[in-house]
Amino acid sequence: MYNFELVKPKTIDEAVAALADEEAQALSGGQTLLPTMKQRLAAPDRLVSLANIAELQGVSATGGVVTIGAAATHATVAEKAASAYPALAALAGHIGDPAVRNRGTIGGSVANNDPSACYPAAVLGSGATIVTNAREIAADDFFEGMFSTALDEGEIITAVKFPVPEAANYRKFIQPASRFALVGVFVARFADGVRVAVTGASNDGVFRWSEAEKALSGDFSAAALEGLSVASDDMISDIHGTAEYRAHLVKVLTARAVKAAG
Numbered sequence: 678m679y680n681f682e683l684v685k686p687k688t689i690d691e692a693v694a695a696l697a698d699e700e701a702q703a704l705s706g707g708q709t710l711l712p713t714m715k716q717r718l719a720a721p722d723r724l725v726s727l728a729n730i731a732e733l734q735g736v737s738a739t740g741g742v743v744t745i746g747a748a749a750t751h752a753t754v755a756e757k758a759a760s761a762y763p764a765l766a767a768l769a770g771h772i773g774d775p776a777v778r779n780r781g782t783i784g785g786s787v788a789n790n791d792p793s794a795c796y797p798a799a800v801l802g803s804g805a806t807i808v809t810n811a812r813e814i815a816a817d818d819f820f821e822g823m824f825s826t827a828l829d830e831g832e833i834i835t836a837v838k839f840p841v842p843e844a845a846n847y848r849k850f851i852q853p854a855s856r857f858a859l860v861g862v863f864v865a866r867f868a869d870g871v872r873v874a875v876t877g878a879s880n881d882g883v884f885r886w887s888e889a890e891k892a893l894s895g896d897f898s899a900a901a902l903e904g905l906s907v908a909s910d911d912m913i914s915d916i917h918g919t920a921e922y923r924a925h926l927v928k929v930l931t932a933r934a935v936k937a938a939g
Contacts, residue, residue, distance in 0.1 A: 681720075681721060681722055681723060681724055682722060682723045682724070683704075683723075683724050683726060684701075684723060684724065684725045684726065685726045685728075685729050686725060686726070686727075686729070686730060687729060687730060687731075688730060688732065689730060689732050689733070689810050689833070689835060692725055692727060692730060692810075692833060693810050693831060693833065695723070695725040696725050696831045696833065697831060698722075698723055700721060700722035700723055701721060701722070701723040701724070701725050702719070702721035702723070702724055702725070703724075703725050703727055703788075703833055704724040704725060704726045704727065704728075705727050705728070705747070705748060705781075705782040705784050705785030705788070706728075706750065706780045706781035706782040706785045706786075707780065707785075708773070708777055708780060708781040708785065709785070709789050709791065710724075710785075727747070727748050727782075727784070727833065728748055730748060732746070732835065733746045733747045733748035733749075733784065733835055733836070734746045734748055734749060735749065735757075736749055736753065736754060736757035736758050738758075738760075738761035738762075738841075741840060741841050742838050742839065742840055742841065743758055743761045743762045743765065743838070743839045743841060744836055744837070744838050744839075745758065745783055745836060745837050745838075745839070746784075746835070746836050747782065747783060747784025747785075747787075747833070747834040747835050747836055747837070748782050748784060749782060749783055749784075750778065750779055750780065750781060750782055750783075751769045751770070751772045751773070751777070751778040751779075751781050751782070751783070751786075752769075752770075752775075752778040752779045754766060754769035754783060755767075755769040755770035755778065761841060762839060762841050762845075763845075764799075764842075764845035764846050764847055764863075764865070764938070765799050765803070765839060765845075765847075767847065768795050768796070768798075768799050768847040768863070769783075769795075769796075771795075771849075772786075772795050772796075772856075773856050774856065777856075783796055783837060784833075784834040784835075784836075784837070787800055787807065787819075787826075787834060787837060788826060788828060788833075788834050789824065790820055790823070790824055790825060790826050790882060790883070791824065791857070792823045792824070792876070792877065792879065792880070792881075792882040792883070792913070793852070793855075793857040793858050793859070793861075793876060793877040794857065794858070794876060795847070795849065795857075795858055795861055795876060797820060797874070797876055797882070797883035798847065798858075798861050798862065798863040798874040798875065798876040798883055799839075799847065799863050799874075800816045800819070800820075800837060800839075800874075801816045801817070801820060801863070801872070801874035801883050801884075801885060802845070802847075802863030802864065802865045802872050802873065802874030802885075803816070803839045803840060803842065803845070803863070803865050803872070804816055804817070804840060804865075804867070804872055805837050805838055805839045805840070806837070806838040807819050807834055807837055808834070808835050808836040808837065808838060809828065809832050809833060809834055809835055810832060810833050810835055811829070811832055813838075814827050817885075820882055820883050822881050822882050823880065823881060823882045824882075825882075840867070842865040842866055842867045842872075843866050843867060843868065844865070844866045844897075844938040844939055845863070845864060845865040845866065845938055846863075846864055846934040846935070846937040846938035847861065847862070847863045847864075847934060848861065848862055848930040848931075848933045848934040848937065849861030849862070849876075849877070849930070850877075850926050850930060852877075852917050857877065858876050858877035859877055859917055859918055859923070859926065860875065860876070860877045860878045860918075860923050860926040860927055860930055861875070861876045861877050861930070862874070862875050862876075862886075862927060862930040862931045862933075862934050863876075863934070864893070864931060864934040864935055864938055866893070866897055866938065870890065870894040871889075871890050871893040871894045871897060872885065872890060873885060873886045873889045873890050873893065873931055874886075875907075875927050875931075877913075877923070878907075878912050878913060878923040878924070878926070878927055879911050879912055879913065880911050880912070880913055881911060886907065886927065886931065888905050889902060889905060889928075889931055892905060893935065897935065897938075898935065899932040899933075899935050899936050901935075902928060902931060902932050902935070905928065906924070906928065907924040907927045907928060908924065909921045909923070909924040912924050
């Protein structure tokens with residue numbers, strides 16, 4: 678590691694002001710940023726910790742919407758969202774290991790937009806809204822590709838609002854070394870249709886499988902997926918799985934999620 682300044686603001690306004698320094702970077706759970714810094718792949722002069730900001734904490738449910746503060750840890754989401762949104766809570770409860778779940782945050786994961794992270798699938802699959810210090814961004818407009826989002830420089834996520842579906846489930850094939858999703862699929866059925874979001878598979882990051890959404894909106898059963906396939910052209914291919922394997926897993930896991938969601 679190397680020397681850097683650690684700032685611990687108490688309010689969102691203080692955090693935004695601290696991030697105005699072009700050498701500053703936001704620090705949430707630090708599960709990605711700190712290892713990156715240890716490898717000297719990032720070297721910010723100032724880290725602005727969001728962990729002590731009360732406005733970024735908490736999980737609440739009202740009017741069919743679950744609102745989660747950006748600094749809520751995965752463990753907190755797994756516990757506090759269990760009754761209101763079981764599928765989301767179950768997803769959070771299987772991220773990484775206990776150490777990761779007690780430090781990593783939903784805001785950090787969504788802002789980082791790792792192509793194999795679980796939360797982006799839940800956000801996109803739920804049609805959630807990302808709330809920042811400046812605006813609200815629909816999930817369909819937020820994710821812009823691998824490690825890329827619609828966030829502006831210095832803009833921070835303050836909360837994520839999840840509309841609760843009639844039924845939902847998340848299935849992932851775990852890459853055992855990292856416990857990231859080799860492929861993960863989040864399926865959510867709403868009154869006006871079904872959303873299917875896939876993570877871990879594409880070089881472009883999380884995406885919606887529109888063909889499956891159309892089929893499942895007419896018949897919410899695994900049988901509706903018969904005859905469908907996912908193109909492997911843009912899929913990740915590495916030592917853990919070929920592009921074709923990942924494309925196959927997308928369909929398999931979508932069917933499993935549908936069956937589990939009922």
